[in-house]
Amino acid sequence: MVRTDKNKIFLEGNLREETRSALVCIYQLIQKLGYQDVVLDFSGATYVDAGMMLPIASYAAYYRKNQIDFSLVEPADPVLQRLFINTNWAHFIDPQKYALNNRRRSNNLPVLQFQDGDAQFDVVNRAMEILMETIKVQERKQLKALEWALNEITDNVLNHAESPIGGLVQIQSFPSKNRVSFYVADAGLGIPSTLRKAIAGISSDSDALDRAIREGVTRNKATNQGNGLFGTFKCCEESSGSFLILSNHAVLRYDSKGLSVKTDNVPFRGSFISATINYSTEGLLEKAFVFGGKIHEPANDFIDMHYSHVEDKILFEVSKEVEGFGSREFGRRARSKIDNILVDKNNSILFDFGGIPLISSSFADEVFGKLFAELGAMEFMRRCEFRSVDATVKRLIDRAISQRMKESN
Ligand SMILES: Nc1ncnc2c1ncn2[C@@H]1O[C@H](COP(=O)(O)OP(=O)(O)OP(=O)(O)O)[C@@H](O)[C@H]1O
Ligand SMILES: [Mg+2]
Incomplete structure (x- = not known):
């Protein structure tokens, strides 16, 4: 109440x-x-x-x-x-x-503000890093779809809203339900207001929201394609998730009951979008991103941009990728990142242990013992390489792997 x-x-x-x-x-x-x-x-x-x-x-x-x-x-x-x-x-x-809490929380990105392109880029990267650590996708393209949608919705704030506070974004992941929710708010002009200025014949704010999520609807055909809201909405729809927009005098809602758009006599200042996506949907990207009759696959994703390559291997600098090496919990987060890289069958990893004098045996088991057991010896050797491993760390990893081998015999 x-x-x-x-x-x-x-x-x-x-x-x-x-x-x-x-x-x-x-x-x-x-x-x-x-x-x-x-x-x-x-x-x-x-x-x-x-x-x-x-x-x-x-x-x-x-x-x-x-x-x-x-x-x-x-x-x-x-x-x-x-x-x-x-x-x-x-x-x-x-x-x-x-004070602003800038720390990572295991499954969630706290509310962060972005007022320019650099800050938006940062926020999206931090979100992807958290998602890499907390959710486990079955296809690399599922992560791509989440990243694309988050990029589009945050980018819209900078492109269209003229919001004096920029945008606020918060992300929650629910790994056991295979769901991610993201929330983006701005205090700018509002979607109906920017669209109505550009498109004649929009009869009301709710009509504007209804159109905004359709393919190709944009306030500026010269510079934009009008796919951001459409593609994001489709991700939610195709995955039986949910989608909500509050903006000016309108509310658009998509959930298990379907799509509805309503008028509200009390206006929302700016725009608020909440999107829940079930990322485990098979072929999510191919189903959601069909623009002009063609499947759109974003060119680069977080994995391309965040990791460098050594020959054909993805360089995983353990000291940078993992916050701690003392517990199973840190091990699980590292493992999740590794799995999300290896889910692409083309990828193999070079683990660089430079600067790490010690890891706990529970960490070694959680990451490498279990990975070895799951991949099997041949596949593990084919896809995982190591460098700059301190003698003590090497012993711990060896032991974790040999214990898992014993268990499987
Ligand atoms: N945060 C926002 N504030 C104000 N208007 C917005 C906002 N987000 C979207 N809009 C309006 O909704 C329209 C549709 O947005 P959408 O993201 O689908 O397409 P676009 O941004 O125009 O093009 P693209 O995303 O393909 O670059 C925009 O052109 C703009 O008029
Ligand atoms: Mg857009």
């Missing part, structure tokens, strides 16, 4: 479907009642999600630029309280009190 008392907004209980009410309250306190300082009181909240918090974060960042202060009363529930800090929701509501 969401209610107000003077300049305070109380957000209580399960807030799953309360995004609109929260935004309406913010709008009313500031635009109608003229408050210059708004308190968001989450002390009684029991459930919140990025679908609500990213739009709120975007509003807070926008209004702060216009000299309106936001402050936060943290949830009393300690789990939620940590979530507010870790995801940077707290930071974007009240940056003076809460």
Whole structure:
């Protein structure tokens, strides 16, 4: 439930479907009642999600630029309280009190802001790095599809929105469900507003959103193709995921019930897009990216750009790729990256252990013992090479592999 008392907004209980009410309250306190300082009181909240918090974060960042202060009363529930800090929701509501958390979180990218192309490039790369560590695809093209969609939606903010705060992006992965959700918000002009200026005959904001996700619809045929929203939407649709756009006076929603577009009398300032994709869908890229009757395969992906080659091998600099070498958890993340590289049968890896004096035996087993057992000796030797391995590290890897071999006999 969401209610107000003077300049305070109380957000209580399960807030799953309360995004609109929260935004309406913010709008009313500031635009109608003229408050210059708004308190968001989450002390009684029991459930919140990025679908609500990213739009709120975007509003807070926008209004702060216009000299309106936001402050936060943290949830009393300690789990939620940590979530507010870790995801940077707290930071974007009240940056003076809460520092930006720049650390990687295992399955998630906290909310990050991008205001130019370099920052956008950075954010997408960080997201891909996290996805490489947390999800396991069956085809390299599935990762490509996720990267493409994320690039397009964030790129749209810089290309079209004229947002004074740039864009905010947050990503969550749900490896056990084979799903990734990404959320992008800006406080700019809004999709209907930019499209309506360019295309005659759009009858309403909801008509504009309905058209925006169709193939080839763009505000500028000379410079753009109009495939970004279409391709992203198709990724969600083809994978039975979900898709949501809030922008100006319209809401577009795609979920298991199908596609709907509705008018909303309270406008959303800017655009908010939430996309959930089931990446394990077979042939996801080939199904989703058909433009002008042809399958579009993005030329370069994260793996091409992030890794260099030594002869025909992908160079995996272990000290840079892995945050720690002491535990199975770090081992699992390293293994996930390695699997996502090796999923492409053309790839083999040169592991460079330069600068690493020691790894734990659980790390050695999690990564190399298990990889050896899964690939088998011949395939392991064909696809994995090592260099600059310290004698102690070598012993540990050898032992991990021989123990796994014993187990399989
Ligand atoms: N964040 C945004 N803010 C404002 N308008 C947007 C935003 N995102 C998309 N639009 C509008 O929706 C239209 C369609 O977007 P879409 O990404 O599908 O195509 P495009 O960006 O024009 O072309 P392409 O993505 O192929 O380069 C854009 O031309 C623009 O008018
Ligand atoms: Mg685009």
